[in-house]
Amino acid sequence: MSATTRPQPLLSVEEGGESDSSPTRRRILLVTAGAGLVSLAPVVRATEDAMAEAIRDLIGEGPLKPGKVKLELPSIVENGNTVPLTVSVESPMTEADHVESIHVFNQKNPQPYVAAFHLGPRAGKAGVVTRIRLADSQRVVAVARLADGSFWSDSADVIVTLAACTEQ
Amino acid sequence: MRALLAAGLALAAAAAVEAEVVPDARRPGYDFASPEIRAMQDDETTNPGMLWVSQGESLWSKKAGAAAVSCEDCHGDARASMKGAAARYPAFDAVLARPIDLEQRINRCRTEHQRAEPLGWESDDLLALTAFVARQSHGLPIAVSAGPELRPFLDLGGELFSLREGQLNLACSQCHDDNWGKSLAGNVIPQGHPTGYPVYRLEWQSLGSLQRRLRNCMTGVRAEPFDYGAPEAVALELYLMERARGMPMDAPAVRP
Amino acid sequence: MARVLINFPQRAKRGEIIEIKTLIQHPMETGYRVDNRGAKIPRDIISRFTCAYNGDEVFRAELFPAISANPFIAFSTVATESGELVFSWTDDNGQMQTEIRQITIE
Numbered sequence: 001m002s003a004t005t006r007p008q009p010l011l012s013v014e015e016g017g018e019s020d021s022s023p024t025r026r027r028i029l030l031v032t033a034g035a036g037l038v039s040l041a042p043v044v045r046a047t048e049d050a051m052a053e054a055i056r057d058l059i060g061e062g063p064l065k066p067g068k069v070k071l072e073l074p075s076i077v078e079n080g081n082t083v084p085l086t087v088s089v090e091s092p093m094t095e096a097d098h099v100e101s102i103h104v105f106n107q108k109n110p111q112p113y114v115a116a117f118h119l120g121p122r123a124g125k126a127g128v129v130t131r132i133r134l135a136d137s138q139r140v141v142a143v144a145r146l147a148d149g150s151f152w153s154d155s156a157d158v159i160v161t162l163a164a165c166t167e168q
Numbered sequence: 169m170r171a172l173l174a175a176g177l178a179l180a181a182a183a184a185v186e187a188e189v190v191p192d193a194r195r196p197g198y199d200f201a202s203p204e205i206r207a208m209q210d211d212e213t214t215n216p217g218m219l220w221v222s223q224g225e226s227l228w229s230k231k232a233g234a235a236a237v238s239c240e241d242c243h244g245d246a247r248a249s250m251k252g253a254a255a256r257y258p259a260f261d262a263v264l265a266r267p268i269d270l271e272q273r274i275n276r277c278r279t280e281h282q283r284a285e286p287l288g289w290e291s292d293d294l295l296a297l298t299a300f301v302a303r304q305s306h307g308l309p310i311a312v313s314a315g316p317e318l319r320p321f322l323d324l325g326g327e328l329f330s331l332r333e334g335q336l337n338l339a340c341s342q343c344h345d346d347n348w349g350k351s352l353a354g355n356v357i358p359q360g361h362p363t364g365y366p367v368y369r370l371e372w373q374s375l376g377s378l379q380r381r382l383r384n385c386m387t388g389v390r391a392e393p394f395d396y397g398a399p400e401a402v403a404l405e406l407y408l409m410e411r412a413r414g415m416p417m418d419a420p421a422v423r424p
Numbered sequence: 425m426a427r428v429l430i431n432f433p434q435r436a437k438r439g440e441i442i443e444i445k446t447l448i449q450h451p452m453e454t455g456y457r458v459d460n461r462g463a464k465i466p467r468d469i470i471s472r473f474t475c476a477y478n479g480d481e482v483f484r485a486e487l488f489p490a491i492s493a494n495p496f497i498a499f500s501t502v503a504t505e506s507g508e509l510v511f512s513w514t515d516d517n518g519q520m521q522t523e524i525r526q527i528t529i530e
Binding site: 074076077078079081082083084161162 | 201202203204205207208216353354355356370371373424
């Protein structure tokens with residue numbers, strides 16, 4: 001069945017500006033379906049540095065060891081608004097040996113914190129499931145603090161694609 | 169606008185309302201969604217749409233309006249009375265002499281029987297009641313009436329489905345009949361079957377109606393979207409449901 | 425009062441680890457979005473969630489704008505004794521919503 005045509009008045013289309021040279025502020029242009037231009041309000045991006053600083057604030061001077069923690073995120077998502085996240089830590093969860101808290105950080109959202117979960121021996125097992133927002137393709141890091149004061153981590157990279165046909 | 173539509177109808181008078189998608193090749197939006205989205209939908213304890221279904225269940229028994237009656241007072245247990253109802257909408261309303269969709273039907277009950285104010289489009293309460301009623305048709309095949317009184321509206325819907333519109337000059341059929349399964353802006357193009365409405369769209373971070381989704385499509389091709397409740401919108405809904413005849417309902421679905 | 429869905433086995437054996445799933449209706453407005461007129465939409469998020477089991481806190485979460493709307497949080501706890509599980513969600517302004525559920529240990 002061939003498509004028929006109806007004349008349509010031109011809608012005014014918002015055009016984005018040029019990116020300025022500031023390293024922390026960037027206007028982003030998206031080209032949808034090869035025609036319209038959509039610009040997002042300028043957003044200060046958390047950088048790898050901000051995430052590193054946030055993690056350093058948590059763990060202090062000590063080492064951050066990879067291991068024990070398992071962070072599960074889909075490697076590619078159709079929409080960054082609701083990304084399922086599962087984080088679990090190998091631990092007997094006894095009074096002597098348990099996970100006190102799990103902290104989740106991100107690399108490119110406006111700020112590096114995602115959530116902090118406080119557990120303890122009453123948890124039975126160290127595992128939390130939630131859903132997070134990711135503004136862009138980026139790395140997510142989970143850090144677990146154990147009862148003995150040690151810190152362990154895992155990370156996952158997620159590619160975030162955009163929805164088609166939105167309200168704007 | 170009217171003149172153009174009349175001209176379009178005249179042109180389409182001989183056109184058959186045939187889905188370009190061969191009946192046994194029809195697949196619901198669920199099949200095009202990622203495993204994570206499907207998992208979110210399948211589990212009643214994790215599907216965000218169930219928050220609205222739960223709200224709808226409460227509203228069902230709540231007395232409203234000057235008549236101080238609840239849905240339950242007339243319809244009893246929704247699990248029985250509403251079973252299959254959503255699968256038959258849009259349905260012809262004899263008084264209005266045109267089809268109305270489920271949201272409009274709920275509002276007609278509110279104004280005519282409860283003597284209450286109609287609920288706003290996309291309001292939490294209307295979404296909740298629609299979701300609750302649609303849930304009672306879960307797994308049941310779409311079965312809108314094939315009666316002759318609906319024919320002109322079905323034809324209009326079919327014509328609109330194939331009408332190029334907007335700055336991008338695209339018709340629904342070009343994506344959803346001709347290019348389903350391919351990628352558009354990181355999503356896979358579905359066939360456009362309304363089996364899961366009202367739907368929890370991740371883009372909205374909320375539940376929303378089919379009309380809202382159709383308005384997004386129209387904005388997507390840079391066309392002026394139909395007003396909520398416009399006859400064209402309902403005609404298009406009717407066409408989409410007819411095109412999806414026999415496919416099982418899966419509301420509230422989760423979609424990107 | 426926001427709509428809430430809480431799921432966990434209402435009967436469990438002593439010592440069994442049970443999974444608790446919670447879902448609450450809330451926009452989790454980040455504070456980074458702008459409205460049609462370009463004005464910033466103020467931040468409005470649930471920033472804290474706790475679960476207490478017969479008065480003892482067994483789980484606590486601090487949430488940031490990166491948590492999705494209609495927050496879903498699933499965690500586990502050991503079924504120790506019959507009693508009450510109290511769930512509380514608190515927003516930035518200190519408004520709290522509390523839900524109480526019973527658990528029976530066999």
